[in-house]
Amino acid sequence: MPYLELSLRCTEAEQPRYENALEDVGALSVTLLDADADTGNEHAILEPGVGETPLWKSLVLTALFDADADALTLLAALEAFDPGLDWTQVGFRTVADEDWERAWLDQFKPMRFGTRTFIVPWNHAVPDEAQTDDAAVVRLDPGLAFGSGTHPTTALCLRWLDGLAANGELQGRQVLDFGCGSGILALAALKLGAAGAVGVDNDPQALLASADNAQRNGIDERLRVFLPEEEPVAAYPVVVANILASALDALAETLAARVASGGRIALSGILKGQEDDLLVRYAAWFDALQATQDGDWMRIDGVRR
CATH class of the missing domain: 3.30.70 (Alpha-Beta Plaits)
Structure with missing residues (x-):
């Protein structure tokens, strides 16, 4: 086509x-x-x-x-x-x-996020900086799905995941990537030490891309992908949702219910100026909410009460 x-x-x-x-x-x-x-x-x-x-x-x-x-x-x-x-x-x-x-x-070139996370296109060599024992390298072919790391919203989430790993908050845990696109965030979490991940997206192309990228990285047995209507209801210690502000508002109750008590959430896809309403909206369920800016884009993260 x-x-x-x-x-x-x-x-x-x-x-x-x-x-x-x-x-x-x-x-x-x-x-x-x-x-x-x-x-x-x-x-x-x-x-x-x-x-x-x-x-x-x-x-x-x-x-x-x-x-x-x-x-x-x-x-x-x-x-x-x-x-x-x-x-x-x-x-x-x-x-x-x-x-x-x-x-x-x-x-599409290799990129680094935080201290350990590297996104490397499948047709490029792994850069020298990523050839260390503790590097979390994701080999990626986004295809037609959103999510390569070049957009600030994705970068904000990758840095957040990298920071969680540095604090020991990803090791052995389950992660939900809501709006998974190419699977980049779920795969990064797995490479950073998460035990398993679930990716949810309403675009079947995104699910195919996520599954393909998981296989490319040799971690396909640790990633499951679902359409929203097929997603198993569960609570996770780590949830990341890189979608749009309007969707984050509409799905606030659903996303809050997906985070286990004491769990962490990151929300992105938020233009500067849209964060205040979402901070108020999510304050009903989350403490320690904070907004982080990257250019004209924002990430909100917090801890589930």
């Missing part, structure tokens, strides 16, 4: 606004790539400090739309949504599934 691909260049600071606009007009996916990758100056993103956004300074955003989408109509909608951005340099082309996936994988 072909797609209409939109591409544009932007800075790291502009990226959240462009991505928000593209998603608002119906982008099926948005991919972030190093703008210097084709110059020979590309580099892996190694994240030395908490709070640093794991993105390049100059980016190329590519967004996929249905093949029958009209380019001029999309441009008009984007300009109306955020007229303060420069939409004059946007390019369009029609691409096939395999062309888009190949181009994306060729430019």
Whole structure:
């Protein structure tokens, strides 16, 4: 099935606004790539400090739309949504599934989150920094599912998991990844010492990608994936939900019920400015709630009473 691909260049600071606009007009996916990758100056993103956004300074955003989408109509909608951005340099082309996936994988680079967690595309060598006994290396092929580590919402959750592992709060425990996408968060938790993980997503493609990535990492026996209506009801010591703020609000009671007493939760997919209402909403069940910012995106985490 072909797609209409939109591409544009932007800075790291502009990226959240462009991505928000593209998603608002119906982008099926948005991919972030190093703008210097084709110059020979590309580099892996190694994240030395908490709070640093794991993105390049100059980016190329590519967004996929249905093949029958009209380019001029999309441009008009984007300009109306955020007229303060420069939409004059946007390019369009029609691409096939395999062309888009190949181009994306060729430019997806290894990344580091926290102290031990590395996300490495399956077609890249493991970097020297990740070749240590305690490194948690996830070999990833996202396919068409969301979740590669390049987006701040995913990065926020990966750093949180890495921090839990450093404090001994993941070892031997069960983890729920609600909205698992490519399975990246569940797989990182397993590589960091969790005994087992459950991934839930309403997109069957995401479940296939998660299961495939678990097999690629040799941990498929420790990951189970379900559609929401098939998910077994259980309480977990660790729950992570990287979805959208509106969904986090609507699913607050469900997610709270999935966290065992004294368990930890992390919520992401929250734009700056949306966190206050969610902090109030989740305060009904959680203590020690705090919000952490990465660019224009937020993570909320807390402890179940």
